[in-house]
Amino acid sequence: MTPIKRHCQFLVDKEKGKEDGRLRYRIKWNREIIAFNVGYRVYLSKWSKETQRCILNTTHGRDKISASEINRAIQIMEDDISSIFYKYEMNDIMPTKENIREDYNLIARDINLKENIVKLVDLFQTFIDDQSKSNHWSASTIKKMTTILKHLTRYKADANLDEITETYLQGFIDYLLYNRKMRNTTIEKNYRLLMWFLRWATKHEYITTKAHILFEPKFKNSTKEVIFLDWNELIALYNYDFKQRKYLERVRDVFCFCSFTGLRYSDVANLSRADVHDDHIEIVTQKTDDRLIIELNKYSKELLDKYKDIPIEENKALPIISMQKMNEYLKKIGKMLNFNEPIKDTYYKGNRRFETTNPKWELLSTHCARRTFVVNAISLGVPTHVIMKWTGHKSMESMKPYTKIVDKLKRAEMDKFNR
Template identity: 45%
Template sequence: MRVRYSGNVVHFNVGYTIDKSKWNGGDVQRCKNGTSHNGTTASEINRTLQRFENQISDLFKQYEVKDQLPTLEQVRTAFNVAEGRIEEKETRKSLFHYLDLFIETESKDKSWTAGTTKKFTTLKNHLKDFSSELYFESFTKETLKAYTDFLIDDCNFRNTTARKNIKLLKWFLRWGFAEAYNTENAFLTFDPKFKEVSDTQIIFLTWDELMKVHNYNVPDKYIHLDKVKDCFLFSCFTGLRHSDVFALRRCDVKEDYITLVTVKTNDTLSIPLNKYSKSILDKYKDFPLDGKALPCITNQKSNEYLKDLMKLVGIDDPITKKWYRGPELLTETLPKYSLIATHTGRRTFISNAIMMGIPPETVMKFTGHKDYKSMQPYIAIADLAKREAMNIFDNK
């Protein structure tokens, strides 16, 4: 059964299969009298259709008195409540109740990092901005499509960000389905196609830029940037994530290597120290850091200070970024310092290591990467650098 109003269409499953040859169309929209359909009489089906129509009519009268127009979800929910297909709103639990339960239980059972928990908390905020009244059954194919459009059109997300958000939502809906809280399975086949730039652009410091940062003496008026510089450089010379540099303890530091369990992936790594990383550790070996190896501050504050530092150093080559928002290809050219963040350190290590000729398999042992595919963008950077170096001969 279809309900059409103000350009909207809501579909309801009547529960019967009708023989088209025994159906009166047009204004009648009823089974022909005296017919039967798979063992059900026309009179029984027609009574059901009339009851459905009365319920829909009553619903619209309620909103007409309020001088309001119901949303598709309000029509669908009110009808399903009247038919006993779902519980009353007062007694059934909202999507956000289950999302809180999901975060609470799965974060403990699966040992989530703080970053994963934060991603789902952010997802919750986006869902509330989309609609304050959501239930598992809300996420039909139409609602999933509407939420995807909301992320791009209202939140102004890039396609890559919207794709990640939908992936998180489907993760949660899949959990609800497995726990029997969710009976709406439209998410199983929902697979939006996002246009994305084919070549992943990796922001990293070349060796010359890295040495420029390494040799830069931070002025006294910006002395707060000095520790940020050292922690970032340590990442550049070891390949560690900021979270691991932050968590590194003096007891993790051996004579020629460091050993640690990574915060994000729980991998045990043993990374040799080079002269650059050793000198940074030596600089702070006598500092009162409560057992920590380096004076790291929060990731958010580090990202803010890194941009200031890189601007002072002169890491300002123009970088053109490309991305899609919906079907539209957008570009923006920015100074490189504005794109530097803590994770740039890890990317700098990988890129320079491969360009120096260290085999990708060895680099993966340092960084904890398990998928060779993740090394492909860095290998492509090294191959391009080699081709550009060979082109020097053409100019001689």
């Protein structure tokens, strides 16, 4: 570590005809000079150049600010600037004045927030603004967080930061249940997003309460049914003749491509022709920033070849429409192909249990394609760890719902011998 030689001095700007002046902190190093306003006016007659402090037991400015308050601000500024330079010394970097100003402004901003933000909803908006930029949130993540902010505002807009108690948190859960009529699964997702914010607020010392750490709400949930197309349904869809309905054919092709590669719809939407190679595609996923290499099989390759000479906006590999329209058309396609298998959905609202049964086509969505890929790959005997390399799943735990489905299918097939 190389110490950075610097000369630091607090100066009182002399103003003609006035007994006091603005107090500044000037730092010189490596031919760089920068000055910060301390935020106080100081009387020259009550300022000590030797100690770089206000003379004790004096007051300054129209508001008669005490010397002890100003001297405390001076010490804090000295410490903050020293810590900034220490960071660069540790990394053997010579900072520019822009570096120092930017770092100090961040510290000053945090101090200002802690002193002035008292409402939880105000801090939540700051959380969205800060984290969406620094972590490059996707539009969907920003939308989810903005929705949580709306719920918090409608629940209790004037809640202060010191009101984050177990009672407040349970009240928010009850609000989502009774006022917004949400299912337990949806409430749990919303609560996890709120916890994300509370961990951030705790880390930055905006709040000191531990209620969110100690409070452990229980959500009664049933295992959600995994909607997918079995191999026969997938091949029937792949070979279906849509005749002149080209818009449905394009929707089918994109869905099938996801079903033969395991890609999310958001990643296929970003797939460009530059990402396509002779025998594989290479892409960085939007959701997790994973770099995936996925080998092409004959089906996925045929779909890419089908569109390789057709002009598509932004040189995309496949024709993409909005997810909302895609999901709408998938249900229409599923109905045309008689995907009528009854799917039972069991869910809870609080402690109340509900059941609905719908034909499979009503439940089709873009994410069913990724599930279709995983279930069929396991059924075909592809090792789970290989599938995870293609899909980007991080743990065997996340694959359990799919392996359970395949085990159930195997038992059903074995039962055919008994019949």
